[in-house]
Structures are given as C-alpha cells and as structure tokens.
Amino acid sequence: MLENIDLSRKLDKAEYKKFKPNLDLRLGELQRRAKELNIPVIIVFEGWAAAGKGSLINELILPLDPRGFNVHMTTAPTEEEALHPFLWRFWRRTPTRGRMAIFDRCWNRRVIADRVDGLIKGSALTQAYEDIRSFERQLADDGDVIIKLFLHISKKEQKKRFRELEKDPTTAWRVTKENWKHHKHYDQYVAAVEDMLAETDTDYAPWTVVESHDHRLATLKIITTVIAALERRIAIVTGKTKSTVKPLPPASSAAMPAALKTSVLDAVDLTQSLTRPQYERDLERYQTELRQLEYQLFLQRVPVVITYEGWDAAGKGGNIRRLTQHLDPRGYNVVPIAAPNDIERAHHYLWRFWIQMPKAGHITIFDRTWYGRVLVERVEGFCSEAEWRRAYHEINAMEQHLTNFGAVLFKFFLHISPDEQLRRFREREHTAYKQWKITDEDWRNRKKMSQYRMAVEEMLFRTSTPNAPWTIVESNDKLHARIKVIKTICQGLRKRLK
Amino acid sequence: MLENIDLSRKLDKAEYKKFKPNLDLRLGELQRRAKELNIPVIIVFEGWAAAGKGSLINELILPLDPRGFNVHMTTAPTEEEALHPFLWRFWRRTPTRGRMAIFDRCWNRRVIADRVDGLIKGSALTQAYEDIRSFERQLADDGDVIIKLFLHISKKEQKKRFRELEKDPTTAWRVTKENWKHHKHYDQYVAAVEDMLAETDTDYAPWTVVESHDHRLATLKIITTVIAALERRIAIVTGKTKSTVKPLPPASSAAMPAALKTSVLDAVDLTQSLTRPQYERDLERYQTELRQLEYQLFLQRVPVVITYEGWDAAGKGGNIRRLTQHLDPRGYNVVPIAAPNDIERAHHYLWRFWIQMPKAGHITIFDRTWYGRVLVERVEGFCSEAEWRRAYHEINAMEQHLTNFGAVLFKFFLHISPDEQLRRFREREHTAYKQWKITDEDWRNRKKMSQYRMAVEEMLFRTSTPNAPWTIVESNDKLHARIKVIKTICQGLRKRLK
Numbered sequence: 001m002l003e004n005i006d007l008s009r010k011l012d013k014a015e016y017k018k019f020k021p022n023l024d025l026r027l028g029e030l031q032r033r034a035k036e037l038n039i040p041v042i043i044v045f046e047g048w049a050a051a052g053k054g055s056l057i058n059e060l061i062l063p064l065d066p067r068g069f070n071v072h073m074t075t076a077p078t079e080e081e082a083l084h085p086f087l088w089r090f091w092r093r094t095p096t097r098g099r100m101a102i103f104d105r106c107w108n109r110r111v112i113a114d115r116v117d118g119l120i121k122g123s124a125l126t127q128a129y130e131d132i133r134s135f136e137r138q139l140a141d142d143g144d145v146i147i148k149l150f151l152h153i154s155k156k157e158q159k160k161r162f163r164e165l166e167k168d169p170t171t172a173w174r175v176t177k178e179n180w181k182h183h184k185h186y187d188q189y190v191a192a193v194e195d196m197l198a199e200t201d202t203d204y205a206p207w208t209v210v211e212s213h214d215h216r217l218a219t220l221k222i223i224t225t226v227i228a229a230l231e232r233r234i235a236i237v238t239g240k241t242k243s244t245v246k247p248l249p250p251a252s253s254a255a256m257p258a259a260l261k262t263s264v265l266d267a268v269d270l271t272q273s274l275t276r277p278q279y280e281r282d283l284e285r286y287q288t289e290l291r292q293l294e295y296q297l298f299l300q301r302v303p304v305v306i307t308y309e310g311w312d313a314a315g316k317g318g319n320i321r322r323l324t325q326h327l328d329p330r331g332y333n334v335v336p337i338a339a340p341n342d343i344e345r346a347h348h349y350l351w352r353f354w355i356q357m358p359k360a361g362h363i364t365i366f367d368r369t370w371y372g373r374v375l376v377e378r379v380e381g382f383c384s385e386a387e388w389r390r391a392y393h394e395i396n397a398m399e400q401h402l403t404n405f406g407a408v409l410f411k412f413f414l415h416i417s418p419d420e421q422l423r424r425f426r427e428r429e430h431t432a433y434k435q436w437k438i439t440d441e442d443w444r445n446r447k448k449m450s451q452y453r454m455a456v457e458e459m460l461f462r463t464s465t466p467n468a469p470w471t472i473v474e475s476n477d478k479l480h481a482r483i484k485v486i487k488t489i490c491q492g493l494r495k496r497l498k
Numbered sequence: 499m500l501e502n503i504d505l506s507r508k509l510d511k512a513e514y515k516k517f518k519p520n521l522d523l524r525l526g527e528l529q530r531r532a533k534e535l536n537i538p539v540i541i542v543f544e545g546w547a548a549a550g551k552g553s554l555i556n557e558l559i560l561p562l563d564p565r566g567f568n569v570h571m572t573t574a575p576t577e578e579e580a581l582h583p584f585l586w587r588f589w590r591r592t593p594t595r596g597r598m599a600i601f602d603r604c605w606n607r608r609v610i611a612d613r614v615d616g617l618i619k620g621s622a623l624t625q626a627y628e629d630i631r632s633f634e635r636q637l638a639d640d641g642d643v644i645i646k647l648f649l650h651i652s653k654k655e656q657k658k659r660f661r662e663l664e665k666d667p668t669t670a671w672r673v674t675k676e677n678w679k680h681h682k683h684y685d686q687y688v689a690a691v692e693d694m695l696a697e698t699d700t701d702y703a704p705w706t707v708v709e710s711h712d713h714r715l716a717t718l719k720i721i722t723t724v725i726a727a728l729e730r731r732i733a734i735v736t737g738k739t740k741s742t743v744k745p746l747p748p749a750s751s752a753a754m755p756a757a758l759k760t761s762v763l764d765a766v767d768l769t770q771s772l773t774r775p776q777y778e779r780d781l782e783r784y785q786t787e788l789r790q791l792e793y794q795l796f797l798q799r800v801p802v803v804i805t806y807e808g809w810d811a812a813g814k815g816g817n818i819r820r821l822t823q824h825l826d827p828r829g830y831n832v833v834p835i836a837a838p839n840d841i842e843r844a845h846h847y848l849w850r851f852w853i854q855m856p857k858a859g860h861i862t863i864f865d866r867t868w869y870g871r872v873l874v875e876r877v878e879g880f881c882s883e884a885e886w887r888r889a890y891h892e893i894n895a896m897e898q899h900l901t902n903f904g905a906v907l908f909k910f911f912l913h914i915s916p917d918e919q920l921r922r923f924r925e926r927e928h929t930a931y932k933q934w935k936i937t938d939e940d941w942r943n944r945k946k947m948s949q950y951r952m953a954v955e956e957m958l959f960r961t962s963t964p965n966a967p968w969t970i971v972e973s974n975d976k977l978h979a980r981i982k983v984i985k986t987i988c989q990g991l992r993k994r995l996k
Contacts, residue, residue: 038844083799083857085903091852096844126624127902134895141888142846301581346536346594348640354589359581390639397632404625405583 001194001464004472005209006267007154009259011217019257023223024063030230031064031100037237038097040144043226044106047151048189049179050161051212053104056151059219060226061102069100074109086110087135094139107132108200112192116185129199140204145233147226148205150193151212155186191466198396198465203389209461211263221260264460264472265453270417273477286486287326293493294331294363300497301360303407306489307369310414311452312442313424315478316367319414322482323489324365332363337372349373349383349391350398357402370395374459379451392462403467408496411468412485413460414475418449499692499962502970503707504765505652507757509714517755521721522561528728529562529598535735536595538642541724542604545649546687547677548659549710551602554649557717558724559600567598572607584608585633592637605630606698610690614683627697638702643731645724646703648695649710653684689964696894696963701887707959709761719758762958762970763951768915771975784984785824791991792829792861798995799858801905804987805867808912809950810940811922813976814865817912820980821987822863830861835870847871847881847889848896855900868893872957877949890960901965906994909966910983911958912973916947 034041043060045053057071072093081089087107095101110128114120120128136146153161162179165171182189201207208225212218274282297304306323308316324332335356344352350370358364373395378388403409416424425446428438445452464470471488475481532539541558543551555569570591579587585605593599608626612618618626634644651659660677663669680687699705706723710716772780795802804821806814822830833854842850848868856862871893876886901907914922923944926936943950962968969986973979 080857083801083859084855085801085899085905087899088852088855091849094845094849096841098844123621123624126621126628130624130628131895131899134892138848138892138895139846144846303581303583343594346596347592348637348642350636351589351592354586357582357586359578361581394632394636397629397636401583401585401629407583 001197001461001469002152002190002209004264004267004460004464004470005152005211006263007152007157007211007213008267009211009217009263010214011220011257011259013216015257015259016216016220019220023220023227026227027063027223028065030227030234031068033234034100034145034230035068035098037234038143039230039233039237040095040097040139040142041100041230042095042139042144042146043100043102044108044146044148045102045104045151046106046108046112046149047210047212048153048158048186049182050158050165050175051151051153052215052218053151055215056210056212056218056222057102057104060222063223064100068098069102070095071102071104074103074105074107087131090135094144097143107135108196111196111199112189115192116182116188129196132200133202136200136202136205145229146205147229148200148207149222149225150197150207150209151218152209153212155183157213158183158186194466198400198467201396201462202393203386206389206392206462217259220257224260261454261457264457265415268415268472268474270415270420270474270476272474272480274479274483276479279479279483282483282487283322286483286490287322289490290323290486290493291326291328293490293497294327296497297363297408297493298331298361302493302496303358303360303402303405304363304410304493305358305366305402305407306363306410306412307366307371308412308414309369309371309375310412310473310475311416311421312445313421313428313437314414314416314475315481316414318478319412319473319475319482319485320365320367323486327363331361332365333358334365334367337366337368349377350394354398358407360406370398371459371463374463375452375455378455379448392459395463396465396468399463399465399468408492409468410489410492411463411470412473412488413456413470414473414481416475418446420476421446499695499959499964499967500650500688500707502762502765502958502962502968503650503709504761505650505655505709505711506765507709507715507761508712509718509755509757511714513755513757514714514718517718521718521725524725525561525721526563528725528732529566531732532598532643532728533566533596535732536641537728537731537735538593538595538637538640539598539728540593540637540642540644541598541600542606542644542646543600543602543649544604544606544610544647545708545710546651546656547680548656548663548673549649549651550713550716551649553713554708554710554716554720555600555602558720561721562598566596567600568593569600569602572601572603572605585629588633592642595641605633606694609694609697610687613690614680614686627694630698631700634698634700634703643727644703645727646698646705647720647723648691648705648707649716650707651710653681655711656681656684692964696898696965699894699960700891701884704887704890704960715757718755722758759952759955762955763913766913766970766972768913768918768972768974770972770978772977772981774977777977777981780981780985781820784981784988785820787988788821788984788991789824789826791988791995792825794995795861795906795991796829796859800991800994801856801858801900801903802861802908802991803856803900803905804861804863804908804910805869806863806865806910806912807867807869807873808910808971808973809914809919810943811919811926811935812912812914812973813979814912816976817910817971817973817980817983818863818865821984825861829859830863831856832863832865835864835866847875848892852896856905858904868896869957869961872961873950873953876953877946890957893961894963894966897961897963897966906990907966908987908990909961909968910971910986911954911968912971912979914973916944918974919944 045057047053061069061071070093077089090107093101093103110120111125111132115125140146162175162183165175197207208221210218210221308320310316320334324334340349340352353366353370356364356366373383373391374388377383399409425438425442428434460470460472471484473481473484543555545551559567559569568591575587588605591599591601608618609623609630613623638644660673660681663673695705706719708716708719806818808814818832822832838847838850851864851868854862854864871881871889872886875881897907923936923940926932958968958970969982971979971982
C-alpha cells in the first residue's frame, strides 16, 4: 500500500501562506469548541525516523492553546513502565475530557519495532492487535476522538536526511547506530507497518498517511486532518445534545490545495500502452499459461477470487472477456454486480458476496464488488456515513478470512483519465452497436467525479492490505490493461502454486 | 465459572403450567412485532451432548409461527462446505430481515470441538475468536438480535442420560463411540467452553447458560431469555423510529418463578464456619506463609491484584486487615474505592483503576473495584444500559491484559445472607464505636437488594473467566471468610511461583 503513495508532491510557499493562517484560526477555534463540549482528543504520530515528527508536532501545536494539550513522548519504557502491563503507561496518559493528548509514537510500538526485532510473534502478536483495537474502541466508545497519523518518507529520502544530519556537528548525535540498522531493514519495517495499518485501521480510530517529503504539504495535511476529525465529532455531538453551539461550516475540501488530496491515482502513468503485435503475443502466452494454472489450482484445491472495480467505460467487460477466453468454463464463474434485489437488500450488504465465494479449486470473477459500499453507496448516500466508515474494516475482515482459508485474491482497479472517459462515452453514443452501453446514469456519475475520486482514493488506501493488495491498472490503453491483469494473475498464481 | 452454577433446581409442573401459556402467547406476539419491524433474529444453541438441544429447540419453536423461522443443524461440514472458508456456511444462513434463524450448534465449533481435538491452536485460535466476534458484530451492527444459549449439564448427568439412551433399543443408536470419548474428556471441554464464553461474551451477542437438568426449567429459561432480548430490541427500535407500535410491558422478572433466576449465590453454603481455635491456628499458618510468598513474588517480579466486592457489612474491612496484618508494608497497597472525584469522572471509568495497578513484584488490594460499573452504577442508573452492558467485555479485556503480562488476579465476592446483614446493621446502630459504619445509604441499598442481586449474579457469570475467576466467600461467619481468602491467595501464589 505504502509504495503506491505519491511522495513527490510539493506545496509552494505562496499557496501555503494563502491557506495556513485561516487553518490555524480554525484549529484554535475547534480546540475551544471541543473543550466546551468536553470532547477528549487523542492525536497519534507514528512514522519513519527523520520523517520530521518533532517539527511537525510543533507545527500542529503552535496554533493551539497550550493550556489545552499535553505532548507525550513514547521511547523505550522506563524501569517503572516496564514493570507494568504494556497499556498501563498509555492509559495513564489518556486525556481528561475536553483536553488533547498528542503522542509522539504510541502503543503501536509492539507491533512494529518489537515485531521487527523478533520480540513478539504468533498468537502474542495476534493478541497485541486485539489489545490495540480494544483499547482504542473503549476510548472511542467513551467519546474520545482518535486521530492517527503515519508520517511517510521513502528509504532514499531517509538516507538523505540521515546524511544531512550527520554532516552538521550540532545534529550528528541525532543519528544513531540503531537508526542506520533500522534503515537497512526498511523493507521489513514496511511489511510490519502495512500489517499494522490493515489490522488497526478502524472507523473509530482511522489512520491517515502523511506524505512527509515536503514539510509544508505535511503540515497542512496534518492540520486539515485534525480539523476534519474535530468538525465531524462536533457536528455529531451538537446534533445529539442539541447544544446551542453554532454548527460549523465544513473545511471545504474543494477550497483546499489540490496537492493535499491523497494521490495514489495521480501517480499512475496512464500513457502506458502496447502495440497490437506485442499485445497478441503476450495475450496468447498468458492465456495459455492461465489455462494450465487453472487446472493446477483445481488439483491443488486453491480458491481464487478476482475482483474488478473501475470508472465507467474503463473497459471491465472486454478485460474480463480476454481473461476468461481460454479458460475451462467448468472452473470459473463471472458474477456481475448490479443494484441489490429485494432478497439481497433484506440481508447484510456482504451477504450476497459471501454466498458467491468460490469453492476451493474454483475461480470467481466479480464484475464490480462489495466495494460498492464505499463507492456508489457512499457517494449517492445509499448508506449512512457510519455504515460506509465501518465497511472498510468489515471488508478487510472478510478478505482476511478468505486468504486465511487459502484463497488467492486479486483486486483490480481499472483507471482511465477523465478525458479518455469522455472520448469513450461519445464514441458509445455515436456507434450504433455500443449505444446500449451508455446511459444517463453514466453522465450523472461523471458529474460527481471528484466525489467518486475521493472515495476511490480512500478505498485504495484503507483496503490495500498485505494479504489482499489492490492493483491499479492503467487502462487508457485497453491492450496494456488486459495484459497487465492477466499477467498479474499468472504471476500471483504461479507464486501460490509453487 | 460453569462449576459454580447450581444445576439442582427444578420447576414443578404446577408452576410451569401457570407460566407457560402466557409466555407462549407473548413469544408469538414478539415474533410478529419483530417481523413488522424487520428485525432479524439469530438464536444459537450450544451445549453438551444429551443436554436436550433437540427437544428444547422444539419447545422454543412450538409457540412460533413456522413461516417465520428456519432451524439450521451444524454438523461436520459437508464436502461443499469444507471447500469454502469457514464462515461461508454461516453467512449463507444469516436470516432475512424480519425472520429468525435458529442454529443447533454453530460457528463456535472451531473453538470447542476442533480445539479439543487439537486441530486449532496458537495464533489460529486467537484469530478464530476474532473471526467470531467480528462476524457477530457485523451482524449486530446491521440490526440483528443475537441470542446465544449454552445448555449445561454435569458430567454425571451426561453419563446417566447416555446410559438411559443405551438401555432403550430405539434410542441406543444416538449414543456414539465419539460421545463416550467426549464424555471422558468432559473436563477438557469445560476448559474450552469457559475460554469461549470469556472470549465471545459481548454486549452485542451475550451468552446465557441454561441449567438443563430439569426440562421444564430449561424450557422457561430459554423462552424468557428470548422474550427479554426481543423486548429490549423492540423498545430500542420503536423508540428510535417513533413507530406507532405500542410499547410492550416488560416481562417482569419479579413475576417469574424464583427457580428461573441464575443461581450462583443460592448454591453457596453460608453455614460454613470455623471455631476460634481452628481460626487462630489457620490464620497464623497462612499469614506466615503469605509473608514468605510476598518476598518471593518480589524477587520473581510477579504483580498481584486482589479485589474485594461484596454486600454492605459483609466484612471486607476486617478481612483486608487480617490479610495484610503481617505483610511487609513496602510490598502492598490498599486502594479504597468510593464515588469518583472530578478528575476521575473526567476520564474513562477504568482510568482510575489502571493508574493504580501494581508494578511487578507488588500487591495492590482494591476495596471495591471497577465492578462498580456493573453493580452500583447499573442499579442506581449512574451509567446508561449500553455502558454497563459493554463493560463486561471491557473489564474482561483489561483483566486479560493484566494476566497476559503475568499478573495474578484474585477476585473475592463476600457473600452474606439478608438476615445476617440485617443483624449486622442493627448491631452497628447499637454499638457506639461501630455507628460510623452504618449510613442511610446502607439502608437504601438494602431496599434494592433484589436488583443488586440480579446485577451480582450477572457479573459473576459474565466476568468469571479462566484467567481471572471469581471466588465466592461465604461470609456469614467472618472467621471462615478470612481464612478462605488468605488460603485462596496462598494457594494461588504458591502455584504461580512454583
């Protein structure tokens, strides 16, 4: 998941200066409102060494009333702390109602550092995740707002920063041998962090990844994240208690710098393409291989789930056709997903997907999926905010259950540019045999593209887990897209089947 | 936990006939209301072989409209089911909104049968518990009422029933070799069941143990449990939606047969006593041993938590005094718990207990505890129903965190009879140097004794876990009570310190 995040974005000084003062005022105002309403707030900073935690915490607290918060450093436990149960020192530091507790690293320590160091594994690790969720849920149930920030920099950037710190004698002491050791094992840490994000990203305590190569960008992302979380909670609390506090205008995301928005899709290179001869050669190669793999996975009783999401007109149908063209039809099943029928609506939204899951040795291909909950249902208001927020964790739990059983899960998001979509829509309108493919709804969805995009970005972040990662398929060129999908599946199955 | 349950109670035919017809009518009525309100209902039957699941399920469904429910048997998975992820077959059977699904055994299979058979352990077992909680929470969040019943009979009773079935040629086939094998390992099953009850008893899907030696008693307990759960949910739903459905009068527990109430306390033999010479001999012996153990646990860095709950005037103070009399005061701390102060009230209710937890090698004695949440706060309405209901699981999570860290936890409930309490209250009033001990509040609490009793019984059931069991201390005779506490602690510590 982390490797998909675009770390190259920057915020220029002029834009930063344009937004910063108002955000600071807003943050101060929200802090006062939260205090009046007795809302306790927990803000967690995690991230790589040299990602800038210290100075970014500073940026966050500068606009705040210093009488209203505490900053807690979490280093190795003191002797006193080591003699107590792990959560003791964090329970002690939970904020009083109306106050903010800011944690520089926190209770995730055990599932990152201790895990990479081999101090915790197996059922103790599974239990540690449960302890974290249970701790956070208890506080959230008690009214705490929990904001968790992960400051992300690349391995290369970390090296550069260590070197710079070392050059200056006044900062050289800050880079320890241990820092370099951890740097060397950056990839192991990435694996641990991704696991942690998947296990502990919940509706009551969600994670936000902060792209931290650019200090200004990171600063504004942190401040706007905190503002959004406080606004949401204040709106809920005042709605409930019918308090006289004036409702707050939302920190409109449209008015914010574009660089601030999470940017997995922007980093996608949509110019990738294949020539027809390349395509035909590859297609034949992978279709042949896939058919062989299909027999193998039948013999080895491996269940396979392939899911397609993507923009309207991204080419899902054609892609699925090429994928299945040479497969043995007894071994796979394509499930197209439309609006739920009456029976489906009378069950939990995941029910209709559960009942379609393949048996061991078989392949099920979903043309649109359970992700509808956090895409169309979210954007169109077909479910409540609480419902789609809790869906991320529900979906992750379902997918984890599938992969724990031994299933291989492929999740493809077919991405095209807005211009390419427009071109395809027009083509459909003007081509007699394609007209059935374009409806008024497609045009309506297109108008809501920015909302859909926000939903897609959040989905890609919250549900790209180590056991079930998303593959973004550059689909402006259909030939490239088809090969990327079938190739990804062949590689994944080959690996699984040994 | 299970061994504390009084299995000897019976319900005579006359009493059964007095209540049964009205309960049946009520159940039918509630089924119709639930259907109108689109409430899905899941009822789970677990329990020992020969506990009578089949005939008790029958008793439950007889008053119901057969068009509104399905009964699902969970035996070993079919070939089709074995080829799917574990939860698949249960997801398929989740009820449509407005319908009831009754499960004869269910998704707990993995953490009982499979566990005892050694098919699952370590992190897979920890994950299985999380899968169960996650599955049940997802359904509960979606509006499902989940009622889980565990039909309990003793090992002796099971043997008797197997023998009876074997005697009759028409039923002999029902007792298999495997049944006898499981019977032989009854104690291992008890351990697995108690673990399961502790791990999966939650506010959204609580367990009820059904004493099943007496068929009439079991029948009424099941029906009243289902009625109470439906009434609660219907009240919430209609409260929310402001439906025109008339509010239902509660199935008043006062009007119910006494035998129906959970009966851990009734089984307690309060006549136990010690003579003064026995007491003095034992007291010296255990006080001396405890002091030695105190040093040992300091050296071995074992933290110890000792908690006291009990009726007013049950003798907590005097008991604690004898316990600590010869201890090294540097090694222990007594924490008296009264109503929370302002700072404490401004935190999560567990906060003030967390911060007092002993460090490794030390003893903390709590005179009244976090159980106040489910006792006084519940009865006096100091917290909401949702809050005390979720507290059981929160408390179990905290205690599990303590014992996972290596702490030894003792939980004593000092039990006296209402008559003995009255005698002590009067004595306090009439003895000058004891008058400070009796207040108007004590008399007020005494008037609510039946409500407190219900709360105590539920607490003892929901929070007596394998890692942190309750010890009920018969305290009509103070001498016996003091020796039982100190002896229990010595035995527990001896075992822990090897």
